[in-house]
Amino acid sequence: MALALQTFATVKDAGAALKAAGARYLGGGTLVVRAANEGDVSISGFIRSTEPALSIIRISGGEVRIGASVTMAAVARHPDLATLAHAARAVGGPAIRNMASVGGNLFAPTPYGDFTVALLALDATVSTDDGELPIETFLAKRESNHAIVTAVGFTLPKEGGFRFLKVSRVKPKGISVLSIATVLEHAPDGTVSSARIALGCMADRPIRARAAEKALIGRELTSEGIAPALAVARDGTSPRTDPIASAWYRNEVLPVHLGRLLLA
Amino acid sequence: MAKVPVQFTLNGAEKAEFIDSGTTLLHALRDKIGDTSPKGGCHQGTCGACSVIIDGELRLSCLTLAETCNGATIATTTGLAEGGVLHPLQCAFLDAFATQCGFCTPGMIMAAKVLLDQTPNPSREDVVEALSGNICRCTGYEPIIQAVLSAARSNSQNAA
Amino acid sequence: MELRKSYFADQRKDDLHEIGQPRPRSDSPGHVTGKTAYFADRNFPGMLHLKMVRSPHHHARIRSIDTSEAEKHPGVVKVLTAKDVPHNVYTILILIQIGPEDETVLADGKVRWKGEAVVAVLAETERAAQEAAARVKVDYEVLPAVFDMDEALKPGAPIVNEYHGRNYYLYDSGECRKVRFGDVEAGFTGADHVLEQTYQSSPIEHAPTETTGCIVAPEGNGRFTCYTNTQAMFFTLDNASIILQMPGNKLHFVGGTVGGGFGGKVDVIVEPIAILGAKTTGRPVCFIYSREEEMQISSPRAAEKVVIKDGVMNDGRIVARKVTGYTDAGAYSRHSPYGAQKGAGHYPGPYTIPNVWIDTYCVYTNRTPSSAMRGFGVTIGDFALEVQMDKLARLIGMDPLEFRFINAYRDGDIKAHRQPTEGAALIECMQEASRAANWPVAEKFMAMSSYAKGV
Numbered sequence: 001m002a003l004a005l006q007t008f009a010t011v012k013d014a015g016a017a018l019k020a021a022g023a024r025y026l027g028g029g030t031l032v033v034r035a036a037n038e039g040d041v042s043i044s045g046f047i048r049s050t051e052p053a054l055s056i057i058r059i060s061g062g063e064v065r066i067g068a069s070v071t072m073a074a075v076a077r078h079p080d081l082a083t084l085a086h087a088a089r090a091v092g093g094p095a096i097r098n099m100a101s102v103g104g105n106l107f108a109p110t111p112y113g114d115f116t117v118a119l120l121a122l123d124a125t126v127s128t129d130d131g132e133l134p135i136e137t138f139l140a141k142r143e144s145n146h147a148i149v150t151a152v153g154f155t156l157p158k159e160g161g162f163r164f165l166k167v168s169r170v171k172p173k174g175i176s177v178l179s180i181a182t183v184l185e186h187a188p189d190g191t192v193s194s195a196r197i198a199l200g201c202m203a204d205r206p207i208r209a210r211a212a213e214k215a216l217i218g219r220e221l222t223s224e225g226i227a228p229a230l231a232v233a234r235d236g237t238s239p240r241t242d243p244i245a246s247a248w249y250r251n252e253v254l255p256v257h258l259g260r261l262l263l264a
Numbered sequence: 265m266a267k268v269p270v271q272f273t274l275n276g277a278e279k280a281e282f283i284d285s286g287t288t289l290l291h292a293l294r295d296k297i298g299d300t301s302p303k304g305g306c307h308q309g310t311c312g313a314c315s316v317i318i319d320g321e322l323r324l325s326c327l328t329l330a331e332t333c334n335g336a337t338i339a340t341t342t343g344l345a346e347g348g349v350l351h352p353l354q355c356a357f358l359d360a361f362a363t364q365c366g367f368c369t370p371g372m373i374m375a376a377k378v379l380l381d382q383t384p385n386p387s388r389e390d391v392v393e394a395l396s397g398n399i400c401r402c403t404g405y406e407p408i409i410q411a412v413l414s415a416a417r418s419n420s421q422n423a424a
Numbered sequence: 425m426e427l428r429k430s431y432f433a434d435q436r437k438d439d440l441h442e443i444g445q446p447r448p449r450s451d452s453p454g455h456v457t458g459k460t461a462y463f464a465d466r467n468f469p470g471m472l473h474l475k476m477v478r479s480p481h482h483h484a485r486i487r488s489i490d491t492s493e494a495e496k497h498p499g500v501v502k503v504l505t506a507k508d509v510p511h512n513v514y515t516i517l518i519l520i521q522i523g524p525e526d527e528t529v530l531a532d533g534k535v536r537w538k539g540e541a542v543v544a545v546l547a548e549t550e551r552a553a554q555e556a557a558a559r560v561k562v563d564y565e566v567l568p569a570v571f572d573m574d575e576a577l578k579p580g581a582p583i584v585n586e587y588h589g590r591n592y593y594l595y596d597s598g599e600c601r602k603v604r605f606g607d608v609e610a611g612f613t614g615a616d617h618v619l620e621q622t623y624q625s626s627p628i629e630h631a632p633t634e635t636t637g638c639i640v641a642p643e644g645n646g647r648f649t650c651y652t653n654t655q656a657m658f659f660t661l662d663n664a665s666i667i668l669q670m671p672g673n674k675l676h677f678v679g680g681t682v683g684g685g686f687g688g689k690v691d692v693i694v695e696p697i698a699i700l701g702a703k704t705t706g707r708p709v710c711f712i713y714s715r716e717e718e719m720q721i722s723s724p725r726a727a728e729k730v731v732i733k734d735g736v737m738n739d740g741r742i743v744a745r746k747v748t749g750y751t752d753a754g755a756y757s758r759h760s761p762y763g764a765q766k767g768a769g770h771y772p773g774p775y776t777i778p779n780v781w782i783d784t785y786c787v788y789t790n791r792t793p794s795s796a797m798r799g800f801g802v803t804i805g806d807f808a809l810e811v812q813m814d815k816l817a818r819l820i821g822m823d824p825l826e827f828r829f830i831n832a833y834r835d836g837d838i839k840a841h842r843q844p845t846e847g848a849a850l851i852e853c854m855q856e857a858s859r860a861a862n863w864p865v866a867e868k869f870m871a872m873s874s875y876a877k878g879v
Binding site for chain 2: 448449451452453454455456457458459460461462464465467549630631632633634635681682683684685686712714715
């Protein structure tokens with residue numbers, strides 16, 4: 001009847017307890033306690049682990065590993081993660097950012113999960129107590145995931161190589177109409193040599209804009225240069241209609257915002 | 265139903281209770297301890313009416329399980345006035361007509377307190393950002409923003 | 425703050441002491457210290473929590489309700505259905521003889537909007553009530569639904585509410601509230617221009633930070649104390665008395681500070697069923713809307729459609745105005761027949777027009793019942809009227825503010841409702857607005873007065 005919380009010192013023990021029907025892993029609480037408060041009867045109890053590694057940010061040689069329990073606020077204030085601060089601050093208001101965790105954000109349903117959009121553009125690796133997965137693979141199967149996410153890892157992009165945009169109607173804290181993250185690399189002549197573009201709110205979970213990525217290769221970041229990418233930005237999108245925006249509107253404004261981000 | 269002990273410092277006083285495991289801090293504060301200054305406006309982390317300060321950080325008590333606060337130091341609006349003397353933020357909210365129905369006020373004041381503790385001379389933009397997780401449906405926000413800016417000014421005058 | 429005392433100086437003594445002076449709000453010290461008591465800032469030993477099973481359909485017949493599993497669920501104390509409510513069919517405005525009774529406390533045989541209350545579950549904890557509510561089985565036969573007022577008024581449309589038998593409220597004046605003044609068709613014929621425009625609005629939710637709710641405690645003397653955030657204390661007490669068939673002296677209502685209302689807390693929804701729960705269990709009962717219920721279940725401002733047809737002269741005079749207003753009541757009346765009537769009382773706006781025709785309809789659809797919200801029946805009408813005024817001014821190439829001076833009502837003018845205008849101050853407000861907004865108008869308008877013409 002009551003939704004008891006079980007706390008374990010190790011991820012391993014928590015993982016074993018999580019196998020019980022209806023048990024849900026408690027990160028920052030902003031998703032799972034909310035669901036319980038709202039009467040989600042599929043939840044039977046909370047499981048968490050206090051293993052210290054979950055709360056650690058480790059950076060060495062440009063390789064970043066962020067523990068799953070690290071909060072958005074901790075990412076935003078970390079001196080070596082200044083590139084990502086903007087994306088971490090896009091999540092919620094100040095109180096939410098003090099609670100919401102990097103691991104939890106991977107599970108946030110559309111229209112939430114803005115930080116995961118950034119992680120997808122960074123082509124992060126998701127570590128769980130059951131091994132490691134590329135983030136795209138992880139996201140595709142996240143509903144059936146029964147492992148505990150322990151960390152995300154990625155290579156820090158080159159200076160200026162990461163861009164992030166959250167579009168919302170209410171500022172500064174609004175829910176996303178959509179969000180976009182890009183990681184671009186350039187050839188010596190200034191043209192784009194590699195591109196990863198991730199989109200939030202353009203499907204039921206963050207997705208890559210593969211057609212647009214391909215269309216950017218070898219192009220300059222000018223209105224003319226990005227035009228082919230914008231023309232195919234909607235390839236493969238299937239946005240939801242929700243109280244924030246209609247699917248039609250999201251598709252309609254996506255190329256406009258992608259264009260602004262690429263030309264910024 | 266299994267009871268679990270919780271113990272924390274609330275507004276300077278030691279509190280210890282047995283609660284049902286899984287109880288939110290909001291319910292523990294309001295229903296067990298009797299501090300009803302945090303309000304339940306949405307129970308989903310959207311309105312900020314339940315905001316409290318845990319170990320110096322703004323948190324939402326509706327999404328925080330009480331037993332995760334063992335050993336913590338918690339502050340609510342109830343403990344803000346010292347010896348019957350209102351805190352500068354409370355005075356500023358009074359003077360600026362920053363309350364109407366009052367339901368969002370304790371949460372707003374907590375959000376503002378954390379801001380002023382960390383940023384004694386905030387810009388207007390800082391204030392708007394700091395209050396962005398707290399919804400007010402009456403005032404239109406402007407009197408609240410002015411109150412926080414005015415409290416910051418009176419703080420710095422006192423310090424000078 | 426500056427009081428411009430030159431206006432109407434001869435109509436009052438200059439002896440204002442409070443007006444124009446800033447005074448601290450008496451309730452603010454409680455707000456800033458967290459000491460203000462709202463209804464939910466109470467906790468009673470043994471208090472039960474009420475959760476509602478709601479209709480997932482916009483329009484459906486209820487074939488059967490099975491509460492057996494819910495009743496057996498651990499922590500459940502009582503499950504209430506329509507048969508438990510002494511006077512289940514009610515309407516709020518019956519207190520002022522506006523019927524018929526058309527709404528059920530708990531659905532009986534039919535649901536008419538998505539979210540309608542069907543079964544009330546009372547349990548030891550919120551969680552147990554939620555779990556048990558999920559175990560109530562309701563067998564529905566889904567019926568065709570209508571969501572649009574135009575569709576609802578067409579012949580052959582599904583009948584939303586059998587207590588009315590037609591998809592509009594039948595006033596004593598017929599299918600709508602009517603105002604007839606002068607000869608509006610002759611006015612159009614003689615006008616230099618005729619402009620007809622349609623304006624529409626969506627429902628608007630008040631979204632107070634404190635959700636609707638109440639706590640009911642049975643007292644030792646057979647009375648029930650109801651702590652509530654209603655904005656309509658005695659209205660709620662009297663309706664609860666009817667619904668529960670319980671004398672008013674058995675009901676003690678305690679109000680207090682409301683955590684935001686804006687008109688959204690004038691319906692009688694949570695109190696009667698919570699009192700019934702307390703009566704049948706002998707325990708205190710708490711029924712508070714979740715945020716989702718506040719947004720989806722509590723009455724919004726009605727959607728409206730307003731058709732305005734005006735005849736206007738090149739010199740700026742409006743010579744005829746025909747308004748047809750439609751108020752979307754949703755599935756039940758609540759305050760909407762009154763809202764539509766207010767519209768009829770408000771049109772044609774604060775303007776003196778010699779030929780006026782007004783029809784306002786209160787229409788039933790399978791949408792969330794609408795009700796009161798800040799100037800309901802008038803606010804959307806004003807939006808429509810003032811946009812129309814701007815369009816008319818543009819049509820004849822006149823400054824929109826000067827156009828309003830020409831048509832503004834003044835003391836002594838006979839309004840479309842055949843009442844002489846008294847105490848008008850529109851001219852003076854517009855003069856002040858002209859200064860404040862730095863929107864100059866011709867000197868002759870600045871010299872006008874609301875006093876009877878020629879004075």
